[in-house]
Amino acid sequence: xxxxxxNSVYLTKPNTTSxxxxxxxxxxxxxxxxxxxxxxxxxxxxxxxxxxxxxxPWPAYRGYHEYSFAHAxxxxxxxxxxxxxxxxxxxxxxxxxxxxxxxxxxQCIERMDVLMQDLSGNQKLRPIVDDGEADVALWxxxxxxxxxxxxxxxxxxxxxxxYKYRRLREAFTVSKYWGDYDVFYRQKCDTFSRxxxxxxxLSMRFAVPFIQSDKSPETKLDTERLMFLELTQVCLWGxxxxxxxxxxxxxxxxxxxxxxxxxxLAATEKNILGNHLxxxxxxxxxxxxxxxxxxDFVLDNAGFELYCDCVYADFLIQSGLAKQIRFHGKRYxxxxxxxxxxxxxxxxxxxxxxxxxxxxxxxxRESLRRLGLRWKQYAHEGKWVYEQHxxxxxxxxxxxxxxxxxxxxxxxxxxxxxxxxxxxxxRKLTYDCAAPASTPFDIAIGPMASAAxxxxxxxxxxxKSDVVVGLESDExxxxxxxxxxxxxxxxxxxxxxxxxxxxxxxVRFA
Numbered sequence: 001x002x003x004x005x006x007n008s009v010y011l012t013k014p015n016t017t018s019x020x021x022x023x024x025x026x027x028x029x030x031x032x033x034x035x036x037x038x039x040x041x042x043x044x045x046x047x048x049x050x051x052x053x054x055x056x057p058w059p060a061y062r063g064y065h066e067y068s069f070a071h072a073x074x075x076x077x078x079x080x081x082x083x084x085x086x087x088x089x090x091x092x093x094x095x096x097x098x099x100x101x102x103x104x105x106x107q108c109i110e111r112m113d114v115l116m117q118d119l120s121g122n123q124k125l126r127p128i129v130d131d132g133e134a135d136v137a138l139w140x141x142x143x144x145x146x147x148x149x150x151x152x153x154x155x156x157x158x159x160x161x162x163y164k165y166r167r168l169r170e171a172f173t174v175s176k177y178w179g180d181y182d183v184f185y186r187q188k189c190d191t192f193s194r195x196x197x198x199x200x201x202l203s204m205r206f207a208v209p210f211i212q213s214d215k216s217p218e219t220k221l222d223t224e225r226l227m228f229l230e231l232t233q234v235c236l237w238g239x240x241x242x243x244x245x246x247x248x249x250x251x252x253x254x255x256x257x258x259x260x261x262x263x264x265l266a267a268t269e270k271n272i273l274g275n276h277l278x279x280x281x282x283x284x285x286x287x288x289x290x291x292x293x294x295x296d297f298v299l300d301n302a303g304f305e306l307y308c309d310c311v312y313a314d315f316l317i318q319s320g321l322a323k324q325i326r327f328h329g330k331r332y333x334x335x336x337x338x339x340x341x342x343x344x345x346x347x348x349x350x351x352x353x354x355x356x357x358x359x360x361x362x363x364x365r366e367s368l369r370r371l372g373l374r375w376k377q378y379a380h381e382g383k384w385v386y387e388q389h390x391x392x393x394x395x396x397x398x399x400x401x402x403x404x405x406x407x408x409x410x411x412x413x414x415x416x417x418x419x420x421x422x423x424x425x426x427r428k429l430t431y432d433c434a435a436p437a438s439t440p441f442d443i444a445i446g447p448m449a450s451a452a453x454x455x456x457x458x459x460x461x462x463x464k465s466d467v468v469v470g471l472e473s474d475e476x477x478x479x480x481x482x483x484x485x486x487x488x489x490x491x492x493x494x495x496x497x498x499x500x501x502x503x504x505x506x507v508r509f510a
Contacts, residue, residue, distance in 0.1 A: 044058050044059075045057035045058055046058075051446075052146055053145075053146045053147075053159060053395070053396065053397070053400070054146040054147065054156060054159075056431040056432070056433035057431055057433060057435065058433040058435040058436075059433060060156035060157070060433050060434075061156065061157045061158075061433065061434065061467070062153065062154055062156055062160075063152060063154070063155075063157055063160060064153045068157070068466050069465050069466050069488065069489050073157065073161060074119075074152060074153055074157065074161070078161065078164055079116065079119055081336060082112065082115065082116050082119065082164070082168065084187075085112065085183035085184065086113070086116070086183075088183045088184070088187075089105065089109050089112065089181075089183055090109060092181075093106065093109065100177070101177045104175050104176050104177045104178060105175070105177070105178055108171050108172050108175050108178050108181075111170070111171035112171045115164070115167050115168060115171065118152070118167075119152055119164060122151050122152050122153050123151060123152065124150065124151050125143055125150055125151065125152070125155060125163055126143075127139075127140045127143055127144070128140055128143075128166060128167070128170055129174055131170050131173035131174045133169070133173060133331070133332070133390070134331070134390035135166075135331075135391070135393055138390070138391070138394045138396065138404060139163075139394060139395060142159075142394070142396060143163075152164070156432070157432065158427055158431075159395045162335075162393075162394070165334055165335055166393070166395070168183070169333065169334075173332075180332075180342075183333065184336050184337060185333075185342070185343075187337070188301075188302040188303050188337050189303070189350075191301075191302070191303035191337070192302075192303040192304050192307060192347065192350070192356065193356040193357070195303070195304040195307075196357050196360065198304065199304070199357075199368065200357075200360065200364045200367065200368070202307075202308070202311050203364065203367040203368045203371050204364065206311055206314060206315070207366070207367035207370040207371050208370070209318055209374075210318065212224075221285075224319055225281055227315065228281055228284065228315070228319075229277055231311065231315050232277060232280065232312065232460070233268065233269065233277075234308050234311065234312065235308050235312040235421070235460055236272075236460045236462065236494055237462060237494070238304060238307070238308030238309070239300060239301065239421060239422045239423070239460070239461065268494075271494060272493075272494050272496055273463075273468075273470075273476060273494070273495055274469075274471050274472075274496065274497050275495075275496055276497055277496050280496065280498055283417060283456060284316070284321045284322070287322060287416050287417070288319070288320050288321050291323075292320050292321065292322055292323035293323060293415075293417070294322065294323065294325075294414070295313075295316060295321075295322040295324075295325050295326075295418075295419065296325070296326045296327075296328060296412060296415040296417070296418045297313065297325065297326070297327050297328065297419050297421060298328045298392070298418065298419070298420045298421060298425055299328060299330075299421055300338060300339070300421040300422025300423075300424065300425060301338060301339065301421075301422060302337055302338065302339045302340070302347070303337065303343070303347075305421070306343065306344070306347055307347060309327075309421065310347070310375055311371075313325045313384065314371075314378075317378065317383055317384075322416075324383055324384075324385065325378075325383065325384050326385045326415070327339075327344070327384065327385065327386050327387065328387050328388070328389065328392060329341060329343070329344060329387070329388050329392075330388060330392055330393050331388045331389075331390060331393055332393060334392075334393055338424070340388075341386060341388060344386050347372075348375055348379075350372075351368050351371060351372030351375075352369050352372040352373055352376065389405065390405075391404065391405035397427075397428045397431050397432065398425075398428045398429050398445070399431055399446045401447070401448065402447045402451050402509070403509075409451070409453075409507065410453075412455050413453040413454065413455050413503070413507050415455045416455070416503070417455065417456045417458060418456065418457050419458045419460060420457065420458065420459045420460070421460055421461075422460075422461060422462075423461055423462065423463070423464040423465055425461070426459050426461040426467070426495075427465060427467055429445045429448060429457070429459055430444040430445060430467050430469055431444075432465075432467050433467065434466070434467070436469075436474050437468045437476065437477035438469075438471055438472065438474045439469040439470070440469075441459070441469060441470040441497040441498070441499055442499040442501075444469040444470070445457065445499060448501075449500075449501055451502065451507075452502055452505040452506060452507055453502060453503070453506060453507035453508075454499075454501035454502045454503070455501050455503055456498065456499065456500055457498070457499040457501055458496070458497065458499075459495065459496070459497045460494075460496055461494060461497075462491045462493070462494045463487075463488055463489075463490075463491070463493045463494060464488075464489055464490075464491050465488065466488055466489075468495075469495075470495050470497040480493075
């Protein structure tokens with residue numbers, strides 16, 4: 001038989017030196033009288049022992065999935081972002097005069113061009129060059145175990161996107177002079193300087209510490225609750241200005257996203273599709289009843305979002321809801337606008353000493369300066385602490401935090417509440433896979449909720465990618481799919497989700 005029919009199967013005969021020299025090497029059995037094949041779906045989620053970076057609990061989003069945002073990201077967004085990074089490096093090159101630095105930067109740009117060719121040509125994922133960074137072993141172990149032979153489009157989108165940014169970092173870290181260069185730095189500074197309306201809306205309210213001395217305990221508590229709920233929303237919607245998603249947005253469009261007025265916040269709360277705001281208030285109020293605690297922020301974007309995070313953290317300190325805030329940022333430039341130590345220091349110093357807002361009044365400038373001075377004092381006193389563990393810049397999801405970064409998991413287990421900011425952190429919490437929208441948050445984040453000693457975890461996320469969990473029913477997502485195609489990437493909707501974890505239990509590692 002030269003062709004295979006739908007109801008047939010090949011059996012390969014053993015290769016023997018029989019007397020029948022001209023017998024066919026394959027025999028075809030026709031199966032026309034057997035029952036037809038059934039469309040059998042595998043069990044989801046996968047059992048824990050079958051979950052790994054290439055096989056998430058539910059089906060992964062991959063670049064070749066044309067129905068998903070992964071396809072647009074891998075095919076359009078990432079090449080556009082990389083092109084802008086090359087342009088930035090080229091502008092920097094044109095401003096140099098020392099030959100050694102010029103030649104060194106030319107080589108960096110050439111490595112970026114190779115990355116562009118690999119990305120555009122959908123090349124296989126090679127190991128990371130040992131450039132001295134603390135995460136090289138983690139990266140190459142993951143590539144070797146799970147992604148040998150995988151290319152940019154068929155690896156899970158989350159991993160492939162993170163890999164692209166790690167390769168971009170490598171282009172500079174192997175150089176002699178440009179190891180700490182941030183091709184996105186100018187863009188991050190711009191998001192803050194272009195956000196004057198929203199910046200001063202908050203600084204004029206919080207420059208002076210708030211006092212409630214003449215109110216009854218019940219009134220004080222209710223006032224704090226309302227302030228907490230509004231500032232949580234400010235912190236939540238501050239994520240709207242993610243640079244990697246707003247490549248071509250105008251200044252007016254950005255300002256509309258950054259509106260922090262009370263009426264605007266009341267109107268947007270209906271867009272929080274999974275809403276644990278009241279449970280979150282109960283959690284932090286309980287901390288103060290125990291004389292205050294430690295709250296950790298796993299940061300997302302620099303600039304305006306970081307500013308909103310700090311306003312929120314300032315309130316938590318002033319109100320006694322927390323005694324210490326630990327901020328977790330990235331060790332190096334990551335996903336265009338993620339916070340680095342340089343971004344952290346720039347924000348405070350630009351508030352105190354900078355001239356970013358030439359049209360601001362003296363009162364507005366002074367309000368920003370006072371706010372910046374107080375925040376610098378918090379850092380000096382140890383009330384605010386900035387940290388940057390290597391794990392945050394790996395391709396692993398937070399399901400692997402317990403096994404791949406046990407020191408970090410143990411550290412977070414000692415926190416009273418860990419707040420993960422933004423879309424990327426939410427994707428890493430939930431394994432960035434196609435879980436049903438009604439999947440409970442504590443199920444979707446796996447070991448970050450179920451492992452012994454797991455802290456209470458909150459995700460503050462404006463929805464900008466495919467994964468959506470924590471909704472009351474699948475019908476909510478199905479209705480939006482019909483009425484508002486593209487709602488998952490618009491940034492119009494959000495979730496505030498809380499996991500109770502297993503705090504207080506002894507952390508155990510296999």
